[in-house]
Amino acid sequence: MCIGLEAILKAGGKGRRDCWLIDFDEGDSSPSRKHDSTRQQNLLQFNSLVNGKMNKIDKKIMMVDENNHRVDSRRAAQLFSRLNELQQYSDIIVDISALPLSIYFPILGKLLYLIDKAGKGEKTPNLHVVLAENAHLDSKIKDQEVEEDARYLFGFASDLTVESTAISRDSATKIPKLWIPILGEDKHTQLDRIALLVKPDEICPVLPSPSTDPRRPDNLILEYRELFTKMRVELKNIVFGSEQNPFEVYREIFETVERYGRALQSLGGCKIAISPLSSKLLSISAFLVAYEARAKNISAGIAYVSAKGYVMEDSVDISAVNSNSRLFTLWISGDCYAK
């Protein structure tokens, strides 16, 4: 959790530093409670880094309401309301290492939305995403109590929930639905539930290649062979994208989205659901595709299913594993994109 923060502080520099600590509450019965002591250690380390060097601001987000309905995504987006809240900063860095997707996607989406809404000549901050990636540690963390129903993520539903536009204008049949799952290990339950939501006519799975483990794409195909067979996935539909370059994967997916849109135009177009089920690094590619599709009025959104909590295998020595984490930073809006 603190690797990104350490790196930023080490970079030095003067000027105002504000740090928003997002405390998301999964509830007393969350399986994550098993790791409360680790969480406390992280918090102690965080406080020791921040104290005296940054203004710490606590922001609490409830994941579910009193009726057990998911409210996390909307509440996360509500952390920021107006552009002028952001204009006091030259740079905003969102560290997503310890955040679930249902929180960091709407945060990034709302920030980009406010920035893009700025008038000509209005000052806007640079927006960066930072994350500490560790494939070995990730493989030891297991989703627990995956939600029964998948959903289209708030802010990224596009018109996938609009049923009337699902009818083709040339016939009375439904417009084709394409599903682009970005595959990672051990996501069978999630894939089954998202498939029930999306009901795809065609699937283009994204596999990480090149990958630090060259056999990883093959292993994923083997792992999901039953799903591929059941859903009649054609091998020629597989999209390969670099495991450590989300911008490349974003380009590959966006080209796929545009290509299907053009090819199926005569049938009324198509609706596309993207499911980031791999690493956080690759999830940024899905975010960029969905955000750009939204801006261009393309029917492409994020289909996702959350988990109630997460547990780590008991055998993991976190401090040892943590030392192998790699820090990534992505600059997704700002001066480097200025025309």
Place this chain on the structure above:
Amino acid sequence: MLGIYLPCSANYSELEDLDLSQPDKNRLFLSLLNARLLSAALSGILYLENMKFSDLGKITIAKTPDGNEQSAFDSPINGKELYDYASKVEASICKKIDSFDFENESDHARIGDLEYFFKLHPNNIKIDGKQMITRTLVMLDDVHILTKNQRQLLFTKLQQQRPSIPVWIAERKEALRFAELLLGEPDRDFQIVEIERFFRDRSKKYENFVLNVADRRARASNIELNSFSQCIDDSIDNQEWEQKLMDTISSIRKRIEKKVSDTKAYDEWILQQENQTGTPREKAIGWKMLEIRIQRHSAGGQQMLIDTPLEVGDLAGIEARLRGAAEFLLSDEFKIPYYFGLERLSVLSTYNIQQYIGVANELFENVIARSIMRKMPTVDPQTQHDLVEKIARSYVSSIPRRVPFGTYAFNILQSIGQYARQETLRATAPYPPGVTGIGLTSRYYNRIIDPLEQERKPEYKILENVLHSCLANNLLVADFDYKQGPKSGDTNVVFYLNRLLCVHFKLPLGYGGWRKTNPDEMCEWMGIVKIAKK
């Protein structure tokens, strides 16, 4: 008939989280529901009449001649206009729900009641000026996914406004206060059909239904098969098992003889059993039933003044009750296949077609493998039994990951399963065919779900959530008004294990046997001790 299917699993519940007044949220909800109903109806008409989207203009919806004001438009409106209207309303509300800036998103939501539930009366619908639809039915699915407010609003509107077209509502039984929300007379104003109970009381009908589904799937496969049933070997009355069954009979017989060696009381019973005809399996079950009867009688503590043989009596009633228990105990002790055969396969599914297909698929994979190896494409009973046990293990091990409150659910199911097995294996088989569930008195159950009691005992809230989750995921099946005995005034809430869980815990598959428990014991089973109030 025009059937309008409307799933409520879409984004309705997100409306409750918008920062709006409750009347505004209600307006958005009803507008969205009506808009979707309208577009589903129009696309349903196109499909039914084999028309294209461009033919929407041929549909008109007009005043009804029955004079019902609710169903009237000021003037006939054509399908294209209606479709555009419905699309506009739906798209504007969905955009508002998904917007980062919803306050500034306008919507076209103006409908405050169930307007289109009236306007879609079949008399109103014309195609090229002619009435083509004779009946309309609205089917609302997954209504339990709506928020509490939305469900309440919907039911209140349905009851108050009484639409002139029939409305079916499908929801999971764990939307526990369903009956309380309905006003009016049951059977006159509404009817509740509990699907699981319906099929449980008509098990043969269910078995035929699922077999029909399986047969069609088998015929659609790429191996030559007329039906799924021809792949499933239904009997162990064959040479392969004959010796094993004869050995079983011999073991039981020796046990009985040893037990009753010092009395003549059971001589007539034993003689009657020795004269029983039938297959080795039937005889083995007969001997096991005899063993249970002797165990029961001797455990009853009845002393006889004179040691004379007891009369055989009318055994038909006793046998009907004991047969299931005897067959299970026999199979369990002597490792004879039990979870096999078409009838058991349908019972295993717990009256859930998805579960049935899941198990049948695994068996069918075995058939395909055998076919590829040029063996007979049938699955023998032992293989069926082993495969079903493997499926059950995988089913149970995935619970903590795939089910909300999965860890607690896993704990409570483990405790129920172990308890049930302990009770089932008792030599007197007191609850034939065996215990496969637990029950709470209605009073205890109401305490668990009572918000005031939950304030006092926060662990009850978790228990309610866990039970809710188990019911929603078909891990438990509930009977909410179980009366024990015809004269008993008390009702109980009985939770039966999913039959696939019964396989995992090595239990029989029949319903009926259950044991009473209480909320505190169930909390202990979950692994929760008393939670201190914050």
